[in-house]
Amino acid sequence: MSASPRRRLGRLLTLLLTLLLAAGTGLAAQPAAAATPTRVMLLGDSITGNNGCWRALLWQHLQSTGHTDVDFVGTLQNPYCQGSFDVDNEGHGGFLATGIANNNQLPGWLSATQPDIVLMMLGTNDVWSHLPPATILDAYRTLLGQMRAQNPDMRLIVAQIPPMNPGGCADCAQGAVNLNNAIPGWAATHSTERSPITVVDQWTGFDTAADTTDGVHPNETTGIQKLASRWYPALAAALGEGGTDPGPGPDPGTGACRVAVTTNSWNTGLTASISVTNTGTTTVNGWSLGFTLAGGQRITSGWNATYSPSSGAVTATNAAYNGTIAPGASVSIGFQATHTGDASGPTAFALNGSACATS
Structure with a gap:
């Protein structure tokens, strides 16, 4: 081969090597893809919606303990609570679990928000409407089926509802007890390894006189604090230990x-x-x-x-x-x-x- 073709071949190889090195450098410089947040739907009635400032406390607690890759999702927004928090929720004032199931309302909310975890506190208005536990739990079953149809790996955290003592409802207090007594058995029957159900006790230790404004809705002090504190351990467990790494911190066992x-x-x-x-x-x-x-x-x-x-x-x-x-x-x-x-x-x-x- 003459000198001229060799020089051209050498220049071509040099150019190709330069391009490959540039491409490799460009690929190396690409930032790592951000982790996809876990999408959490807070599903309920007015205790979750307009009277649900426990949502703000729960969000703030998650953030302060390293669970920063969390996205509260919902078609509603209630931004008036104290402090910064994710305002999205699915707390529909006055709604019954049976009404949501019978009117086929949940699939649309699920489609719009695509949750990975649902925190469900429903049944207060059903009890107020004098419906028996079996009817309410049948609605739970329908809602659970709709959740799993949207996401077969859905994790459901369901609350035993807070006690209730509204004026004009003589059987509400016992009705809440009856429903709460039935919820753990329902959850155990329907929980699966792929789509587990966790029960959170929002009834024990909650006082309608001290913790509500009207015998039903939580007050803005002890009421919302108790609800948030009960939700937190179950949700943190569902999210996994540690959440998003908050950076260097104290070793386990050396907290405040x-x-x-x-x-x-x-x-x-x-x-x-x-x-x-x-x-x-x-x-x-x-x-x-x-x-x-x-x-x-x-x-x-x-x-x-x-x-x-x-x-x-x-x-x-x-x-x-x-x-x-x-x-x-x-x-x-x-x-x-x-x-x-x-x-x-x-x-x-x-x-x-x-x-x-x-x-």
């Missing part, structure tokens, strides 16, 4: 809280006294303390908090009189439990989702 536990046991029972200290610099307003019981233990009674569920991973929620913990202050709670041989104390404490040191 400290827990001390004293246990006393006998043949088949035990008591546990728990002291929770706020070691941070800001006041805690409304709290839930998560912890884990040893296998075979079951809580039979407790004091200074409400406990749900009674075994396994338990959440203790503040009473009406001890929801505030100032910096450096402590609250004391406790419970009695049965056991089948392992009488060790509770472990893995977390206050409002943040791990606590133990002493």
Whole structure:
């Protein structure tokens, strides 16, 4: 080959190599695709909608604990609550679970929002309309089927509704109890590994006199705080541990809280006294303390908090009189439990989702 063709071939190879290097550099410079947020629908009636400022507290709690890749979705917006939060929701004032099911309204909302998780608190207006639990749960079944038709991997978190005592409804209080007693069994029957159902107890420890404005709707202090604190552990678990990485932070067990536990046991029972200290610099307003019981233990009674569920991973929620913990202050709670041989104390404490040191 003559010198001229060799030079042309050399220039061509040099150009090709330059183009390949440039392309590789361009590809390397591309930013990583942003993680797709988990879409969460808050489905309910006015307790979720116009009277649902617990949504703001729940959103703020998620953000502060690293769950930042969350998108509340819904066809409605209620932006008036205090602080910044995602205002989208599906809280329709006055709606019944049976009405939503019978009128086939949910498929349109699902299609418009495409949720991955649904928090559902429905049934208050059905109870107010004197409908029996079987009729309400049949509506739940219809709604669940519509959720799974839209997303076979749907995760449903369903609430046992708060107590209710509205004027002119003598049977409402017992009606709420009857519905709530039936919900866990319904959930266990319909939950699947692919599309699990979690039950959240919004009834225990909620006081219609202290926590509502009218016997039904939560007030803007203790009422919304209790609702948000009950939703948080279940939703955080559905989202997965840690949420979006918030960056370097304290090691597990070194959060802004400290827990001390004293246990006393006998043949088949035990008591546990728990002291929770706020070691941070800001006041805690409304709290839930998560912890884990040893296998075979079951809580039979407790004091200074409400406990749900009674075994396994338990959440203790503040009473009406001890929801505030100032910096450096402590609250004391406790419970009695049965056991089948392992009488060790509770472990893995977390206050409002943040791990606590133990002493």
